[in-house]
Amino acid sequence: MTTDAASLTPPVAARTTIVRSHHGDDVEDPYEWLRAKDDPAVIAHLEAENAYTAARTAHLSGLRDRVFEEIRSRTQETDLSVPSRQGHWWYYGRTVAGKQYGIQCRAPLASADDWTPPVLAPDAEVPGEQILLDSNVEAEGQEFFSLGSFDVSTDGTRMLFGVDVAGDERYTIRVRDLVTGEQLPDEIPDTFAGASFSPDGRFIVYTTVDDAWRPDTVWLHEIGTPVDGDVTLFHEPDERYWVGAGFTRSERYLVISLGSSITSEEWLVDAADLRSEPRVIWPRREGVEYDVSHAVVDGEDVLYILHNDGALDFELVRVSAADPQGARLSVIPHRPGIRLLGLSTFRDWGVIGYRREGLARLGMLDYDASSVSEIAFDEPLYSVGTGGNPEWAPPLLRLSYGSFVTPGTVFDYEVATGELLLRKRQPVLGGYDPAAYGQARVWAAADDGTQVPVSLVWKRAFGDPGEAPRPVHLYGYGSYEHSIEPGFSVPRLSELDRGVVFAVAHVRGGGEMGRQWYEDGKLLAKRNTFTDFVAVAEHLIRGGYTTAERLVAEGGSAGGLLMGAVANLAPESFAGILADVPFVDALTTILDPSLPLTVIEWDEWGDPLHDADVYAYMKSYTPYENVREGVRYPRILAVTSLNDTRVLYVEPAKWVARLREVGADALLKCEMVAGHGGVSGRYNAWRERAFELAWLLDVLGVAD
Structure with a gap:
């Protein structure tokens, strides 16, 4: 950090007196006013946070540009996916250098028994190619663009696509005739992702959400008819359940699926008679x-x-x-x-x-x-x-x-x-050699003796992990039985090639080691997720893989809750913490059933609104309410989006304000036109990741 950057004064959020009362517990929340998204004072505060973060990280602009160019130079920008056969066509996607979004294409089969996909060269013309949807054209004039539905009818004559231009994951479906190229008058606003054609191409099946952003209703739209005449196929009133629908691969049935975190139920509709009454397969039973x-x-x-x-x-x-x-x-x-x-x-x-x-x-x-x-x-x-x-x-x-x-x-x-x-x-350009990199799994003992798997990847030229302390980037999630898979990342090479070891802590609450692994990291066992992560960090330090001064942690969404929790539990074990769209004001959110996702989340976290024990347990770990006085926090970067419907921007905004009260070096970066997944467009996404990696490398002391 430069002297000028160190002397900058961070924004100070105003304090107001707002009291939350539950189970006889009164909690003053001085920053809850930041929830008023339409308040000009809130927008002004977020913009001030962005300006402060920009000034504090201005010295990293050169590194950001280099990392961005490294990502770009390793990526074959003009490329094609492997064609997938459907009906009489090969379907595939294109990317073109300089363009933010993908292009959906198709080409005809050579013959009916052709099952070998054509080998397509990025710059070569494809015989008979049709461009179905160029998202770059659809996104013109928009700051944000996301495709939530895309489907082609079985006979290949019609296409539907659903578009979100705000980041709030509400999509408008449009229909195109692929024979004439005509845009049909059918337009369905405010849908959820995942709409599809019926097998005969006459109908569209789609879902909509309730006020809490829960997909609750399945609809049937007949092409060429007014949307206000669409038929409700299924409605689920229970706020714990999400609803979805899709056709079996055989095209014999439409399956309507309902699910909470712990219970599911499915219904069948004959695809040849979509207006027929759905029939339940197995009636729902709690926990099944x-x-x-x-x-x-x-x-x-x-x-x-x-x-x-x-x-x-x-x-x-x-x-x-x-x-x-x-x-x-x-x-x-x-x-x-x-x-x-x-x-x-x-x-x-x-x-x-x-x-x-x-x-x-x-x-x-x-x-x-x-x-x-x-x-x-x-x-x-x-x-x-x-x-x-x-x-x-x-x-x-x-x-x-x-x-x-x-x-x-x-x-x-x-x-x-x-x-x-x-x-x-x-393809990874620039002479990438997989043999130059190593991967391995080690095990760390949790507080209760449970062995926690830890995945490592590194560049061999810097020596094997554990031979000498190295800078380590430790990632974690640990919720919803979601497993962090061993996957390749082009942006990660910019870390590995600077000597950083990337590690994943497969903590309880995830699904890596089976369903019990998940059960042991949720509800009233949630603390295991946090203590497992700290145990992994301490194992890496004790084992000589790294030092606390050369260890940065990262997690996003529910993994952002993990980041906030470990910052409070073991601030001395980390040099920095990167929290993406972090769920750090968990108790406030889960107490409010009117907020998106809250009721369905009770199966994951517990119901603090009606259960005093759950309330006390969540209050003991929720990051915003457990920021500690008198400790030295690691450097923190929180990244969020104004239009995120899953983890509201207000959570990291409040958290950063509270961290500043105790002298923490905390930065907030808020995308003003984006959703839970961050910015749209691949170049924008690369720049966003370059921003985060430059900050991370700076904290690790390997910024060049």
């Missing part, structure tokens, strides 16, 4: 989750149901589609420690995703034998999943694969032979 896939076995319509009814890590059963509540055939029995994740069904076989020994796996399901054969990969750490498989009866299965050192890779798995066919590996 399940997911349904349709298949045809021995000529019978069946449903494969993945569920946790008496099976902590889930079981796969098969039932008759005509009588889903009847007899259950066990296909994959419950096996403790092997967490079944999801099933995709095709005409002749299925593919099951599961997690074993902390890694995601894929196995082929033989319908007749009810047996699974795992698809093997060589690396000790990797991530794998299915993707781009819209067809019902393909001979190939499209896979996405990667690791901390292997760039994103697309394979086609030939089911008949078991051969993996490499279709494309993400």
